[in-house]
Amino acid sequence: MVNGIIALLIFIFTLYLIFSEKLHRTIAGLLGAAAMLIVGKVFGFYSETEAIETIDFSTLGLLLGMMILVALLEPTGIFEFIAIKAAQFSKGKPGKLLVLLGLITTVLSMFLDNVTTVILIAPVTVLICELLGFSPTPFLITEALLSDTGGIATLIGDPPNLLIAAAAGLTFNDFLTHSLPIVVVTWITALVLLKYLFRKELNTSPSNIEGLMELNATEVLKEGKTAIRVMIVLVVAVIFFFLEELLHISPAFIALTAATVALVWVRPDPRETLSRIEWSVLVFFGALFIMVGGLEKTGLLESLAHGLSGLAHQNPLLFSIALLWFVALLSAFLDNIPITVAFIPVIQSLAASGINVAAFWWALAFGAGLGGNGTIIGSTANIVVASLSERTRNPITVKLWNKRGLPVMLATCAVTTILFIIAYPYLSK
């Protein structure tokens, strides 16, 4: 019990360091992992071998593989190309432009990291809006909100999903059959609401459409050949993700093989490509695995879960919904990765006490994904568009986000709750 309390204190202190931003989250994570291992060794509840075993290398491998593919795609200009083509297709009609740019951001963020997607699409969005004489604000906010929403739909869409899938043993197809249908309805809700909230801004016509139509999209596509090759590899990789169970291969295997194939095909300067990879995220994940592993080994969480198991056992549906909203509210203010990490061991210990936790995992995924929409600091994508907008004439303020983003978060959580209740027998299977 003493071991457990010490481990819990380390865990809570590390989360405090991460959330207060006193230390960069990767450094805080490493500190937590080192402290957990030292204490574990001294008190004899956690060994080095055990610590290495807790690192889920398949999650790290999957992340690394996808990051390499994105690193290859980024400099080709393909994302800017797609955005410009879509804008030209919309003929500068604001409503149509919003839907198209929102759709592209969503689809990309289903397969790529949300932050990368927004970093690539947002600057072109500002450009397109400027050429048309629109304020970029509604478009930027929409992109951030929809990329966070779209990310929930797939296993590879958002880091919390990867963590949840690793802990719960969920496959790529599980996400497509359980999460995607709910996300589609939620996404439409978000888009309709956004169009309503921004109705005043969208009720204009472009003052000069020539600027947009004369954009030379092919000039943006700096390395078209590379883009096509990597896209082909990406599509094949996604097909293999579908066949994951059938072929008995892991997503990490697929992602890393795809990354290798793309590297061989494109043959870039590996130093430049590898420098685009967010190593700090990978190290952070590794450190979190070690830290949480130590906490689990003490057995404290099982006794904590015992306290919760009353409600979780009596009314699992109510428990799921409470979990969804609680996680969403936390994610509105805090980074959703550590939140997910904090909840995973709790759900795992509920499972260990014999409760059916299948639906809880989905509640966690939805809460962590949708909650981030609520505030300007709720997700990294939000922070990215807000800081980009500071360089334009219409900066996104906290107040504006509360008026536009918060209603979207509440509405999407409400719709998801309703769908969750309807689909509960299926989700809890």
Next chain:
Amino acid sequence: MKLSACMKQNVIFVSPETTLRETANTFIKHHIGTLPVVDADKKLVGILLIRDLVSQVFPDFVNIMQDIDFILDFGAAEARQPDDALLNTPISEIMQPPISCRGDSSLLRAATLIKKHNLLDLPVVDDDERLIGIASLVDIGTKFLHGWNKA
């Protein structure tokens, strides 16, 4: 050769309280690219380039996009006008810190200052930092090239 030998002594200048609108008219009236900003004692307190005014209406994307070669038409941004609030602000808000040179400086030093600070003209001051003239890169450069013919 000294800078004072090639500078223009009839300098057009403005005071820090002048508004952007008035300054724009001064630029137009005299068809010039640089306005030294001086206080009541004629001490140089800043400089204003025509570029500083034009960049007030530069569209945001020029700061955000790495490459703008693919944009053939600036669209709605082309017709952008500064609003009244901006036109009525004093130029002290947007002027650059003073960069100047003494009249007895060498031509090469003056030309280097122009290049280093990406200026169009270089204000010339006396020992008390008071404005006594202004020299453009063309003024300095042509005078400088004269030296090449001697050999």
